[in-house]
Amino acid sequence: xxxxxxxxxxxxxxxxxxxxxxxxxxxxxxxxxxxxxxxxxxxxxxxxxxxxxxxxxxxxxxxxxxxxxxxxxxxxxxxxxxxxxxxxxxxxxxxxxxxxxxxxxxxxxxxxxxxxxxxxxxxxxxxxxxxxxxxxxxxxxxxxxxxxxxxxxxxxxxxxxxxxxxxxxxxxxxxxxxxxxxxxxxxxxxxxxxxxxxxxxxxxxxxxxxxxxxxxxxxxxxxxx
Ligand SMILES: [Zn+2]
Numbered sequence: 001x002x003x004x005x006x007x008x009x010x011x012x013x014x015x016x017x018x019x020x021x022x023x024x025x026x027x028x029x030x031x032x033x034x035x036x037x038x039x040x041x042x043x044x045x046x047x048x049x050x051x052x053x054x055x056x057x058x059x060x061x062x063x064x065x066x067x068x069x070x071x072x073x074x075x076x077x078x079x080x081x082x083x084x085x086x087x088x089x090x091x092x093x094x095x096x097x098x099x100x101x102x103x104x105x106x107x108x109x110x111x112x113x114x115x116x117x118x119x120x121x122x123x124x125x126x127x128x129x130x131x132x133x134x135x136x137x138x139x140x141x142x143x144x145x146x147x148x149x150x151x152x153x154x155x156x157x158x159x160x161x162x163x164x165x166x167x168x169x170x171x172x173x174x175x176x177x178x179x180x181x182x183x184x185x186x187x188x189x190x191x192x193x194x195x196x197x198x199x200x201x202x203x204x205x206x207x208x209x210x211x212x213x214x215x216x217x218x219x220x221x222x223x224x225x
Contacts, residue, residue: 002070010034010110012076017129020109021076027104033085036074036096038067054122059091074098079123080111080130087112 004011009025010033027033036057041048041064048064055067055075067075077085077098084102089095098112111130119128127133 002073004073008034010073012073013109015078015109016134017078019076020078020111021073023104023106023108023110025106027100027110029100029103031100032088033098033100033110034074034077036065036067036072036087036098038065038069038072040064040094041066057087057096058117059089059094059096063091063094065094065096077110077112078130079114079118079128080132081113081128082130082132083111083113084108085110085112 009023009027010021011024012019013022014020015022021034038055038057041051041056043049043062043064051066053066053068055072057065057067059065074096084100084104085098086101088097088099098110100110104110114123127137
């Protein structure tokens with residue numbers, strides 16, 4: 001591992017995918033963190049064009065930085081889909097600087113977006129392990145779990161209904177069937193008999209509550225009234 005001066009605001013440390021670069025001091029949004037550097041490769045030269053590794057940083061159609069050299073600390077920075085840093089590329093100067101795009105707190109891992117080409121070639125096949133993608137996966141798993149539970153509850157409800165129907169068919173308790181279907185049917189039936197009987201019954205219940213000991217008497221009085 002290359003040595004990092006203690007003045008630098010970062011250190012190499014263990015991350016989810018292996019090694020990564022972590023802030024050791026607060027890094028302000030917009031601050032330059034580290035330069036991504038290495039030999040400049042010319043795609044027009046056969047020898048250069050044949051070089052293949054995971055740390056090639058393409059500046060444009062012609063020039064590429066070979067960042068695989070040990071001294072290039074920036075190569076430890078992992079990809080993230082929602083990063084806290086970016087690669088600031090100046091193709092004319094053939095220079096790349098990793099710059100903070102958010103305030104980064106000590107202990108936080110420094111990330112930048114490697115771009116779609118890298119993502120498709122290296123990350124998509126194995127599944128991106130960045131925080132945003134892990135969160136998405138977690139959410140998907142939770143949703144799938146909730147859906148399974150919902151379906152299970154639905155199936156149980158259906159089975160219960162079926163069992164109730166069968167029990168009712170067997171003629172155990174016809175009342176249960178009524179209650180189970182809807183109370184509305186029962187009420188409608190009562191109303192259908194005429195407003196008078198319903199009203200008198202309601203009064204009877206009311207007076208029954210207000211004059212508890214004389215339940216029977218109260219009912220007779222209210223019914224006549
Ligand atoms: Zn990701």
